[in-house]
Amino acid sequence: MPQQISAADAAARLNPVDTLGIPLGPGQPPAFLRALGERDDWTDLRVYGALLAVGTELFSRAGVHYLSGFFGPLERALRDMGANIEFAPADFRRFGPLLAAQAPRVMTTVCAPPDKEGWCSLSLHAGGTITELHRAGSDPDRLLIVEVAEAYPRTFGLGEKHRHALHVDEIDILIGSTDAPLALPGGDAPPTDVDKAIAQHTVGYIPSGATLQTGIGSIPNQIATLLADGDCGQFGLHSEMFTDGCMKLHRAGKVTNTRKGQYDGVSVTTFAFGSPELYEWLDENTDVAFLPVEVVNAPEVIGANREMVTINGALAIDIHGQVVADTIDGGQFSGIGGAEDFVAGAGLELSDRSLICLPSTFTKDGQLRSRIVPWFGPGAVITTPRHHVDVIVTEYGAAELEGKTVRQRGEALAAIAHPQFRDELLTAAERAANGRSPVS
Structure with a gap:
């Protein structure tokens, strides 16, 4: 003892x-x-x-x-x-x-x-x-x-x-x-118009019976809200992180876990983070199974799920499709986590989709800047390589990149960028034709 x-x-x-x-x-x-x-x-x-x-x-x-x-x-x-x-x-x-x-x-x-x-x-x-x-x-x-x-x-x-x-x-x-687990702040923050638009474009890729992975934040929460209120259902959950959005889908009767093809009958996760309400709901709840991360995040396990749809975020992307998701100007902001595993795992079957969602712009020093850029500058740290990327979603729509040339990728990304930045993206895409550099 x-x-x-x-x-x-x-x-x-x-x-x-x-x-x-x-x-x-x-x-x-x-x-x-x-x-x-x-x-x-x-x-x-x-x-x-x-x-x-x-x-x-x-x-x-x-x-x-x-x-x-x-x-x-x-x-x-x-x-x-x-x-x-x-x-x-x-x-x-x-x-x-x-x-x-x-x-x-x-x-x-x-x-x-x-x-x-x-x-x-x-x-x-x-x-x-x-x-x-x-x-x-x-x-x-x-x-x-x-x-x-x-x-x-x-x-x-x-x-x-x-x-x-x-x-x-x-x-x-x-x-x-007697300590209680940390509750994540901001769970009740209302979604912005940008969040709503991104979520609306995203749910178009999620059919009934899909197996879902999603993360934390206002965009995933809004996606969960739309799915909970929508007509689709019979979802499975196989997600590194179990969130309030996952709970919302369960409570709405949208999660059955009967069509995943593996770990049927339970939602699979490796950790949970959210509100006190989420923690209370999880107590003694056998509908959710906590498994080691080497099981949950293994790309071959992720890819074995039927109609796997993974939803992750990013901070910036270039016209090649390279994704920066955990650094800002080369400084560490978050971490790699499981995003790359779920992007890669969903790419093993054509019926699966990997969606990377981000607002098209941000403001720095009072100036509007694009998150979709012609190329990254020195010091950029790539999180997800270009050849793993499937779909990029902003408030302006979705760009399907898998199987596209660099010029086609640039054109697709320009179409979902803020209008102020589309011309420079198209110019870079034209320069990148036939495998040339977009820089010159």
């Missing part, structure tokens, strides 16, 4: 020179990370994680080095204040192998309280840490610290192979907690 101690006492079990592995976002233990932040005697603590969802002083302490696979608002704030934080480029599916290579001495996660058989549900996060959590629990030279929080929902995996739980006998240290 594990030791049951306070978060502060658990934090004292780490050495000033140590290594710590934490899950992504909603799997992070709040009380334990805050307790670690109360210590100021770190010499070289190396923390491996992604998408911080806990406010803690830990990562601003001297002697603490944070290696993140996905930047969120807290990572960007830490970077801007000069904390010792670095970005490790990797898609979500590779987090598990990379963590195994590091083999942190201490692994930690948050769980729901144990059931009568001693199983602690991993709640909102399966992700890429499950294997390493089990390894740490079985290794006498490593430490598995689990924060049990009553406010976290009890969720389920699928069968014995993917139980989505830790047994108390595996756990070295157990921390009791």
